[in-house]
Amino acid sequence: MLDYKLEDKLPVHEYGYVRLMKVTGDDEWIEYCARMSYDQRGKIETRNLLRYLLRHKHTSPFEMGDMTFEVKMPLFVARQWVRHRTCSMNEVSARYTQLPEEMFVPKVFSVQATNNKQGRGEEVPEDLQHVLHDFMADQNSESYSAYVWMLDKGVAKETAREVLNLNIYTKFIWKMNIHNLMHFMNLRLDPHAQEEIRDYAELIENLVELHFPITHEAFVDYIRDSYTCSRMEVDLIRTFFSPPETGINALDDIGKKAMTLLRGTFSIKSKELGMSKREIDAFREKFL
């Protein structure tokens, strides 16, 4: 578990950080809000209730908790970040303030991926790494010098900033409720998300876990590490458990043994995974 005090800065790359400023609520508060639906305190304890809610997409109680962060990141990360509209934010204004000379330079350069048009592939050879690093550092100081030169000539900050690169840093205050934060984390922790934004999302996740541990556990089980099955995938899984048409009685001896083994494995594994009776019943309803 993260050793963290409110307002500590958690560094990301050379100049960036995540800093948790305020938290509204906790797991018990979400539970309390959820109980409004039933107008009484039920017997079911916090963990079971929160897991039940998330499993059944009853998400409004999770909107009752929220977290406010101060985050600093390069513009190209911020552009991806602000696509998540369900938040409140206030960003530093480069019309009022001169941006400091802080630019992101990757530690390692990689080639364009061939199997994923948005991603990276193999690292470029070692000798080219240095060349690219120096090239980018030169580009950074050139664009920053041009910025300062224009400011010195009296050009307005809102115009002079136009010569700056996408890797200059910005910072903002960002508030999101826990329901939307789970959606944000799910998208930005995914290996398909760009590595640099993933680095931030991982820290955000650690902070969510610290303040909403039961909700976080349910997020991992039902959102982050879960998959949605297509109709064809559901049919495929059903076929493994119950061969179509023929049924278990029509199988030959080898088929029957395989089926018994499969069902035995299901029974042992589901217990090992800590699945509740309700979860096992839900699985049977979907696939058996």
Ligand SMILES: Cc1cc2nc3c(=O)[nH]c(=O)nc-3n(C[C@H](O)[C@H](O)[C@H](O)COP(=O)(O)OP(=O)(O)OC[C@H]3O[C@@H](n4cnc5c(N)ncnc54)[C@H](O)[C@@H]3O)c2cc1C
């Ligand atoms: C790996 C990856 C690659 C991406 N690539 C691109 C790209 O190439 N180009 C690009 O433009 N974007 C890209 N995006 C951004 C992506 O399309 C989403 O805009 C972003 O992830 C925010 O998701 P969201 O809209 O669900 O979140 P939020 O804006 O937080 O919205 C949360 C939910 O609220 C609802 N909602 C919010 N606003 C509306 C609305 N106006 N209408 C209807 N429902 C709404 C939706 O249900 C939505 O899921 C990429 C995202 C990822 C994770």
